[in-house]
Amino acid sequence: MRRHYAFPLAPHVGVNRWDLVAAALAIGAIAFVAAAVQPMRTPLAALEAAQVSLDPSRLPSYALHTTFRMFAALAVSLVFSLAVGTLAARSARARSILLPLLDVGQSVPVLGYLSITVVAFLRLFPGSALGAELAAIFAIFTSQVWNITFSVYQSMRTVPAELAEAARSMRMSAWQRFWHLDVPFATPGLVWNMMVSMSGAWFFVVASEAIVVGSWHLPLPGIGSYLAQAIAERNLAAVGWALVAMMLVIALYDTLMFRPLVAWSDKFRLGAARAGAAPRSWVLSVWRQTRALRRLGTGLRSLLQRATLNRSARASRRRRALRSAGAVPRLPAGVRAAAGAVAWWLALAALAAALLFNGWRFLSGVDANEWLHVFLLGCASLGRVLSVTLLAVLVWVPIGMWIGLRPNWTARIQPLVQYLAAVPANLFYPLAVFVIVRWQLNHDLWLSPLVVLGAQWYILFNVIAGTSAIPQDLLQVSSNLQLGRWLRWRRVLLPAIAPYIVTGALTAWGGAWNATIVAEVVHWGDQRLVAHGLGAYITVNTEAGDYTRIALGVTMMSAFVVFFNRLFWRPMYNAMERRFRLG
Numbered sequence: 001m002r003r004h005y006a007f008p009l010a011p012h013v014g015v016n017r018w019d020l021v022a023a024a025l026a027i028g029a030i031a032f033v034a035a036a037v038q039p040m041r042t043p044l045a046a047l048e049a050a051q052v053s054l055d056p057s058r059l060p061s062y063a064l065h066t067t068f069r070m071f072a073a074l075a076v077s078l079v080f081s082l083a084v085g086t087l088a089a090r091s092a093r094a095r096s097i098l099l100p101l102l103d104v105g106q107s108v109p110v111l112g113y114l115s116i117t118v119v120a121f122l123r124l125f126p127g128s129a130l131g132a133e134l135a136a137i138f139a140i141f142t143s144q145v146w147n148i149t150f151s152v153y154q155s156m157r158t159v160p161a162e163l164a165e166a167a168r169s170m171r172m173s174a175w176q177r178f179w180h181l182d183v184p185f186a187t188p189g190l191v192w193n194m195m196v197s198m199s200g201a202w203f204f205v206v207a208s209e210a211i212v213v214g215s216w217h218l219p220l221p222g223i224g225s226y227l228a229q230a231i232a233e234r235n236l237a238a239v240g241w242a243l244v245a246m247m248l249v250i251a252l253y254d255t256l257m258f259r260p261l262v263a264w265s266d267k268f269r270l271g272a273a274r275a276g277a278a279p280r281s282w283v284l285s286v287w288r289q290t291r292a293l294r295r296l297g298t299g300l301r302s303l304l305q306r307a308t309l310n311r312s313a314r315a316s317r318r319r320r321a322l323r324s325a326g327a328v329p330r331l332p333a334g335v336r337a338a339a340g341a342v343a344w345w346l347a348l349a350a351l352a353a354a355l356l357f358n359g360w361r362f363l364s365g366v367d368a369n370e371w372l373h374v375f376l377l378g379c380a381s382l383g384r385v386l387s388v389t390l391l392a393v394l395v396w397v398p399i400g401m402w403i404g405l406r407p408n409w410t411a412r413i414q415p416l417v418q419y420l421a422a423v424p425a426n427l428f429y430p431l432a433v434f435v436i437v438r439w440q441l442n443h444d445l446w447l448s449p450l451v452v453l454g455a456q457w458y459i460l461f462n463v464i465a466g467t468s469a470i471p472q473d474l475l476q477v478s479s480n481l482q483l484g485r486w487l488r489w490r491r492v493l494l495p496a497i498a499p500y501i502v503t504g505a506l507t508a509w510g511g512a513w514n515a516t517i518v519a520e521v522v523h524w525g526d527q528r529l530v531a532h533g534l535g536a537y538i539t540v541n542t543e544a545g546d547y548t549r550i551a552l553g554v555t556m557m558s559a560f561v562v563f564f565n566r567l568f569w570r571p572m573y574n575a576m577e578r579r580f581r582l583g
Helices: 017-041 044-049 056-090 092-107 110-124 129-157 161-169 174-203 205-209 223-232 236-268 282-288 292-307 309-325 333-363 368-404 407-422 425-438 456-468 472-480 485-519 534-544 547-580
Strands: 210-213 216-219 521-524 527-530
Touching: 017 056, 017 129, 017 282, 017 292, 044 129, 044 216, 056 092, 056 129, 056 174, 056 205, 056 223, 056 236, 092 129, 092 485, 092 547, 110 129, 110 205, 110 210, 110 216, 110 485, 110 534, 110 547, 129 174, 129 205, 129 210, 129 456, 129 485, 161 174, 174 205, 174 236, 174 407, 174 456, 174 485, 205 210, 205 223, 205 485, 210 223, 210 534, 216 223, 223 236, 223 425, 236 282, 236 407, 236 425, 282 292, 333 547, 368 407, 368 456, 368 485, 368 534, 368 547, 407 456, 425 485, 425 521, 425 527, 456 485, 472 485, 485 521, 485 534, 485 547, 521 534, 534 547
Parallel strands: none
Antiparallel strands: 210 216, 521 527
């Protein structure tokens, strides 16, 4: 029997020693936010004049700022993903416009967003470093949000039919179904994709913090700007210190946040309890052994439920009562559907016309030869991205399934994968420059491996999440039937995780396109290697501040991504969803 240690001075509160530990962690989180927000008040002139120091003693402060930016972007990404992913999953009309917009959004590289948002945020907060900080947070947001949104959408679309029917039979409102069915079902995959999105953000942290757009040069204090300065000065020791700082930061937030989330989300797994030991976290154990804080949490949940779920149910009952009493006139269903469809498509046509008109006016000065040149560069990047994405699928799907079927190994490998996924391509610049220059290798071919660094981990994380979410009942049935290894993979495992594989491949495909901006232009000090491709085209013109050519490169990249998504990825995902949906 577990013994609780209450303090005699506060018996009515029931505080124990675990409350003090949890309170210390909470106070530390508040102090972390306060310390990270403080430099945002500095004048912009001081930021422009500041020089990033390569003194390793400055790295703790830089790590603090970088971590805050990444978690601020992650919080915004989570809210955006739950809203947009749910809307796309529930509404066919919204899905028809949101999915193409998400395809375009993930195809626009970080530098494309920075070239636009830096000026906008700086004008919004003139003379303040807050504008540059918000631009960096927004850039990190764009490197995180698409993977999380596709994960939410995939989960919402694959809720088992019997669970959806149970929600309808219980007459849950849309709000109640969202919190009691949709979010719990999506939580395991969502947590894993939040982890890979955090790691993916490290891949672009240099571009997000060492802002160079035309005449603007804004080195924000952070690990990314530290690494950019180390590369510019060809300081290998500083590069090593930056890597050590990144690993320590990842270890801290993995211990304090992601491990507790993985352990907590295990209760939302579908089917019987998993075989082997469940994931554990000492932070979650501390929370579960608190008294006062758990009572406070229970009270807050009850208050939230009364303010949202119960209010939503009462509003639904009132609307039904008014309709049954004839107080609210109701048009025939066919008329309402036709009017809604006409209004939707008219609004969509007006938006498309406005975007096309403004885009054409902006790009009308570009001659045909430049368009052809950019198209050929897009074909070169397409071949590079396609090859690394297919290679990553072939390599990481079997490895991810092997890990996901072994919970003990999942817990061990999870931190290692986060470390590997967080290593930005910039850390490999010295090696790439040395090898390619030393042996006079082809830039277009031997810079391609840098692209896969930003893509492969989306596949691995999604496959591990999908394999971990397979109902234990299904695995036990396949074992009882004594299926052969290949037959079990082909008939049970692969169909069960097929939507996760396609989701991982889709986000990896977008991540690979985004990674071309740091993989097709490599520099080490004064040495600079440039491959033929859209990523290099966008990077070079961003540094030069040529907004017309930046827009041209981003438009062409978006066109390639959307065309192949419509032609290949979306039909494949829909086929996987229809054929292999559980329930």
